[in-house]
Amino acid sequence: MITIVGAGLAGSEAAWQIASLGIDVTLYEMRPQRATAVHKTADCAELVCSNSFRGDKLDNAVGLLKEEMRRLGSLIMRVADGCRVPAGAALAVDRERFSRSVTDALTSHPRITIVRDEVTTIPASSRLAPVILATGPLTSDALAADLLRLVGGGHLAFYDAISPIVLAESIDRSKVFRASRWDRSLRGAGSRTVGRDAPGNGTICGADDSAGDYLNCPFTREEYERFYEALTHAESATVHDFDREKFFEGCLPLEVMAHRGVDTLRFGPMKPVGLVNPATGCEAYAIVQLRQDDLAGDHYSLVGFQTQLKWGEQSRVLRMIPGLEQAEFVRFGMVHRNTYVNGPRVLDDTWQVRVRPSLFLAGQMSGVEGYVESAASGLLAGLNAAALTSDRPVISPPRTTAIGALAYYVSHANPAHYDPTNITFGIMAPLEKPPRGKQQRGVAHSERALVALDEWISERRRAWTEATAPS
Ligand SMILES: Cc1cc2nc3c(=O)[nH]c(=O)nc-3n(C[C@H](O)[C@H](O)[C@H](O)COP(=O)(O)OP(=O)(O)OC[C@H]3O[C@@H](n4cnc5c(N)ncnc54)[C@H](O)[C@@H]3O)c2cc1C
Numbered sequence: 001m002i003t004i005v006g007a008g009l010a011g012s013e014a015a016w017q018i019a020s021l022g023i024d025v026t027l028y029e030m031r032p033q034r035a036t037a038v039h040k041t042a043d044c045a046e047l048v049c050s051n052s053f054r055g056d057k058l059d060n061a062v063g064l065l066k067e068e069m070r071r072l073g074s075l076i077m078r079v080a081d082g083c084r085v086p087a088g089a090a091l092a093v094d095r096e097r098f099s100r101s102v103t104d105a106l107t108s109h110p111r112i113t114i115v116r117d118e119v120t121t122i123p124a125s126s127r128l129a130p131v132i133l134a135t136g137p138l139t140s141d142a143l144a145a146d147l148l149r150l151v152g153g154g155h156l157a158f159y160d161a162i163s164p165i166v167l168a169e170s171i172d173r174s175k176v177f178r179a180s181r182w183d184r185s186l187r188g189a190g191s192r193t194v195g196r197d198a199p200g201n202g203t204i205c206g207a208d209d210s211a212g213d214y215l216n217c218p219f220t221r222e223e224y225e226r227f228y229e230a231l232t233h234a235e236s237a238t239v240h241d242f243d244r245e246k247f248f249e250g251c252l253p254l255e256v257m258a259h260r261g262v263d264t265l266r267f268g269p270m271k272p273v274g275l276v277n278p279a280t281g282c283e284a285y286a287i288v289q290l291r292q293d294d295l296a297g298d299h300y301s302l303v304g305f306q307t308q309l310k311w312g313e314q315s316r317v318l319r320m321i322p323g324l325e326q327a328e329f330v331r332f333g334m335v336h337r338n339t340y341v342n343g344p345r346v347l348d349d350t351w352q353v354r355v356r357p358s359l360f361l362a363g364q365m366s367g368v369e370g371y372v373e374s375a376a377s378g379l380l381a382g383l384n385a386a387a388l389t390s391d392r393p394v395i396s397p398p399r400t401t402a403i404g405a406l407a408y409y410v411s412h413a414n415p416a417h418y419d420p421t422n423i424t425f426g427i428m429a430p431l432e433k434p435p436r437g438k439q440q441r442g443v444a445h446s447e448r449a450l451v452a453l454d455e456w457i458s459e460r461r462r463a464w465t466e467a468t469a470p471s
Contacts, residue, residue, distance in 0.1 A: 001026065002385050004132045005119045005143070007044040009076060009371050010363025010378030011134035012102050016075035017382030019111035023389065027106065030118035036138040037337070042116075043099035044106055045076065045375075051098075053080055053372050056091040059442035061423045062372055065402040066091065067446070068453050069376055072383075072403070075105055076375040121146045125358035130385040134362040134378055137338040144339050147365075150356070155342040162335070162419070163305040164314060167328040168298050169438070171215065171290065175323035179212035181274040214291055215300060217323040218277045218284030219270070227320045228265070231258050234313040237334075253335050254307045269304025288321050293419075298426040299330050301419075307333040331422065342418045343367035343410035349396045351381040351407065352388075360385050367410045369420040376403050376423075377410070393463055397456045399429040401449045404456075 002018050004011045007029035015027045032042035039046050057063045069077045079101045083093040106112050120142035125131035135143055148156045219227065236255065257264050266272070270286040277284055290300035302321075307314060311332045319325050341361060346353060351366060353359045362381035363374040380403060384394045397404035405428040409421055421427060425445045434441050 002130050002132065002389060003123050003125075004028065004134060005123070006133065006135035006139075006363065007106070007114065008134060008136045008363060009045050009374040010136070010366075010381070011132065012045040012106060013074060013076050013375045013378035014132050014134060014362055014382030014385070015106055015112050016109070017073070017379055018386045019109045020073060021383075021386045021390075023111065023386050025112050027112060027114045028117055028119045029114060030116070030140060033116055034118045034140060036136075036140075038138065041096075041099060043103045044114075045079075045102040046099045047093070047095045047371065051085070051092050051095040052087060053091040053093065054370070055089055057089050058446035059439045061402055061425045061428070061442070061445070062370070064442075064446040064449055065372055065376055065406070065423045067450065068397075068401055068403050069372070069379060071450075071453060071457065072379055074375065074379055075102065076372075076379075079105065119143055122150060122359065125356065127358055128389055130358045130360060130388050132360040132362055132378075132381050132385055133365065134381070135339075135365060136374075137336075137340065137364045139339040139365055147339075147341075150353070150359075151341055151346050155345050157338065157340050157342070162331070162333050163301045163303065164307070164318060164333040165293050165299050165301045165330040166290070166324060167330055168292075168300055170324075170326055170328040171300065172323045172325060176215045176217050176290070177278055178214070179216055179275055179278075180214055183212070183274075214289040214303070215323075216275050216277070216284075217288040217290065217321050218272070218275075218280075219286040219288075219322060221285045223320075223322060224266070224270075224286045225262075227317070228258060228262055230317045230320055231255055231309075234309050234317050236308050236313075237310045252306075254305050254333075255309060288324075293426075299424065302333075305333055306335050308335050309333070330424070338364065338420070340365050340367045340420050342415050344413050344415035344418060347411050349404075349407040349411040350384045350394045351377060351410075352384065352394065358388065364420065367418065367420050368406060368422075370422045373406060373421075373423055376406060379403070380407060395460070398452050400452045401456070402428065403453070405429070 001024045003026050004015050005028045007027050011027060015025045018025045031039055038048040054062045056066060058067060066077055079098055080091060080093050083098040083101060085092050085094050107114060118140055122133065123131050257268055266286045270288060272283045272285065272287040275283060275287050289303040291303050293299040293301040309317065314332050315329055319327055343366060347361060347366060348354055351360045351362055353361060360381040362378040366377050368374055368377050380396060387394045396407040399405050399408045402423050406423055409427045425442055428445055431444055435444055
């Protein structure tokens, strides 16, 4: 018997996968007894915000992830496809029908028992009775405190301060320069160290480039004043209740810092000291630093630029940064309540907790971002919990697949600077001969991934059949 806590996107998918393998599941869900700040119903897999599962074509990574999940027998994908509403190239659903249909599928499955109760401590687990925690970004306080005891201080976050990310090819390289503060590169040269002043903690990986780890966008005084004016007059997003909590000083939204004074940013995330612009031979009046954000170097995040501005306002104001005039945003910034572990310190690529392998984490709390990614991690955690209890191999698909890449990122990214991630082609194993166009690259990734996944599915089926065949 397997216990799952949390019937959100991840927990519901995990329960379905396990029950489909003929194993009994008890699924705990605290709603409606206990509410969260954002859920509105008692249904399983409620979509708390948008009704979109994002792109559904194979030239984008989330489209690929969805196709992989379909091939793995995903309940979430099957129901989403059945509740589709018109949304162009995206998969959007009728949210009420979607959650009700997932709930119906789970409640009518003979192997699944749903218990409506809050779980306040991590249930005991063993190889024969694994546990999956999938309580999401708004995990209740008592359970979050117990998880903190298990994983240790510093490895569990309660807030997410997300900086915007831009597409590398949309940065105007003629205006930015590559350098690390005080010429201290995080890569290459062994004698160099990370300066105390260095913002953030570098990249996950990437080509050695001793010219520095950051792309720097230099401002003149006039450019800075124009930017400051626009920032302090821009409109913030509507906040949820939980966002009214006090912010930590270490992750203040950009606009909150700006309102403290005209020079606050120049002594904070826009500090220019130690960064000499080779074009002028001088330090700029202010700087915005861009840090490589994915394995392939396709994405750059704006260091220290967590913000709650409305997305339209972000694209308007941030395009005033020299070099970002034509920037294409891969993700906008936000600050919100989010309980998640530092995946690389806590998890294996099988979604097992390293210090307690009979315990699995899945969904947003495991360090992924997004509905589809949460459900995908639940799918793999479910398959692996079932494998563990049946004495079969606990494995993950290869990193050439989207679902395998997600598992790899969560367990192998740089733990010193861990951010939950959406699926992107940038976290997948690089292509040997990447086509030139972005769309063609995406399609090439997808073609390779689906072949690899089909092989993985066949091998896994063979391993399961052999393990059950009479000797
Ligand atoms: C405000 C907000 C908006 C978001 N908007 C989007 C969006 O538009 N698009 C997108 O792709 N992603 C969005 N996300 C991110 C993420 O994809 C969703 O939060 C997603 O629902 C995560 O899935 P999950 O299964 O990990 O958690 P959830 O879907 O939240 O499921 C966790 C479940 O666990 C239950 N639970 C919690 N604690 C306990 C306990 N102690 N005992 C028993 N049950 C418990 C909860 O009631 C809940 O049902 C948003 C997140 C937040 C916080």
